[in-house]
Amino acid sequence: MQNNLKKNFLWNMIGMTLNSFNSLFLMIIVTRLNSLNVSGIFTLAFSIACLMLYFGTYSGRVFQVTDVNSEISDSDYVVQRIITCVIMLVISFGYCIIMKYDSYKFSIVFLLCVLKGLEAFADVFYGILHKNDFLYKAGFSLTIKSLISVVLFFVVDLFTRNLILTILIVDIVWVLVLIFYDIPSANKLSNFKLMWNQRNLNFLFKSGFFIFLINFFSVYIVNAPKYALDGRVADSLQAIFGIILMPATLVSLAIQYFVQPYLQKLALLFNELKKKEFNFLIAKLVLITIGLGIVCLVGAFLLGIPVLSLVYGVDLTSYKVDLLIIITGAIFYSMSIIFSAALTTVRYTFVQFVIYLITSVVGLVIAPMLIKNYGVHGATYAYFLIMISQFILYIIFYIALQKRLFNKRQGV
Template sequence: MNDFYDRLLNKKVSLKDNTIWYTAGCLCSSASSFLLLLLVTRTLGAFEGGVFAIGWTICQLLLTVGRFGTRNYQVSDIKKEFSFSDYFSSKVLYIVFMLIGCAIYAYLLRLNAYKTQIAFLLTFFVIPEVLADAFAGNFQFHNKLHISGKSTVVRTSVSDLLFLGLLLVGGKLNISILAATVYGLLWLYFFDYKLTIRSGEKIWRFDIKKIMRLTYVCFPICASAFFTNLIISIPKNAIELVLNEEIQAIYGVIFMPSSVINMLGMFVFLPLYGRIALFWNEHNLHQFKRIVFQNITYIIFLTVIVMAGGYLLGIEVLSFIYNIDLTNYKLSLMILLLAGGMNCFVVLVNYLITVMRKQKFMLFIYIFVSIVMQLLAVPVTKQFNVEGAATLYLVSISFIAFLLLLVFIGSYKKER
């Protein structure tokens, strides 16, 4: 077995190989969101689909707490300010925060016992993603991103197949989630963990001062990611409070395609993060500006293509796949697709601001927008239903994009 680990660690790969494998991993991970909601809705019906949708919303918001934005800092940590053990051991602390957050979230949304149980199980379900984030950051830092991609492909694919099999056989949502979670943790131990140990990295070394320092410097990144997901979640929370499970399932279905743009954007962004950080730290502003404009052009092109496909075929395809009548929700779908493009742009600018080490400005922007959105969400959703929730999300994410762009331009001009 050690020979297998050594071959994988010592294999020479190109940027193309890293990109292909990491893209495959991102595809599997992102497609999992579509697939799980699809499986639950078609197998157990729209009511259970709505229960799963709100539970998934909670766990995805808490996933930002577990990741805590350390990945962005880790791959751009050229000066090795923190060791791998600092990045990994901090995840244990963040997982505790996730579980506490789940209890608070369930209370605020007034979830019943069954919905609370599903929310907690789904929060446990994403714990392997939290731990894998530290391993992936380390592999990427050492130009071995293909290892992370291969791990994600196998872990996610088998986990989803196990989930599907148990759902079809037993029809129990809670048992299916629990089994998939156990498998995810086992795979992570025997693959990512063992490979990292074999590479010589120290894992279980707790330096509380370093962890606190890392938490401090990454808090603005975490907060921006948290509030980004909170802004995504607020319309779903409002639906949970004033509408019903079936509408929750419908919104979840038409919202899913908007994440396609962000998913496809990550295929290009993440493999280039190291180069972007290097250009900035070397003050190579010409190459830095060139790669930024390339990515922005790619986002615009991608958004136009996805929106065109959504307009022509989106509602018909989604209605067929999920077995739900979505005829009246075409405008809402288009609004959400445009919002998906804006969110992809926000993710890119977030990273650029992090590289510039100006992430403290992000916190104020996200807090302000999320407070305003929280005040408007329930009355707007109650009056305008799904279309109102979708429009509120688009306006909010567009305003964030505008403010972040101002920070980026100001920081770039100052450096120049």
């Protein structure tokens, strides 16, 4: 299983990184080639599609990959993914109906949801590849899809200025790669046949339910202000908020990349019952995050608005304070991720569902109120309050629970 270790790491990192940054590239293309109103529709649609993605992936591939005894067949995982992807598209269609989108907005939202549905469906085949030590093939697939998508998106939108046609062509590319690469690659390793096993399907849906909810709410709280802006402000303002929110995503990703190597050490310290060292490492990671966050804030203060205005071709001079507030919120969000890793290490997952649920309710309540009173600036304030609320909840639960669990493991 070590033969492909280097290739697995390299191609998976490349594929995941490109896929993560696709939204940034596509947003730049849409904003530069189309009107700000169209850009606003796109950024909202992409956020909705990212939320719907978790109906498609449900609990993701972690359970699938860690099922070393193959208690559930590959066929069961594929059948479940077909069900969840169908549910995802039905919910996406229903959401567009409920929101009373016009045909143009409806088409963009739904086609992007289809794109994310294809991503969710491909992921189950990536799981088969991953489990059989061919993760590099999944990374290669994501790399090809990401690169072709960006290039085609740019070319088609440049010559047609038709966003619906552009997204449709990207959807077709993902379908072709899925049919001619993803499925055949997985089928060579598994040779699965689709069969309906109600017992195993029930088990998969039940065991992954709270993971699904945590993943779903984690995406919702980050984008709650965007959803609240929908229908309350002009699409052009939705675009502006999407632009100033983008650096927050990049800051969170950068900090996560930096702290990721320490997570395995957390598990080791917990297993060895080294409580003092465990808490010291958490404190160290928090301080590192704060330090990196301050660097990001200084950079945003000096260069943020000029660079964003240049890249997107939009005058953002009036939103310098908003950018700084949002990046501050992203720093709190990044610290929350550290406490999340700590609670996951000590095997507390249900409590994280409670945290995300409470935070989502906070966002659902305050975002519309603040946007009603302060417009797009209200979305900025809402983002900050949501992030700091989540951070405070994580600290409270971490302090309350980690001590109890260490005592339990020590037999106290």
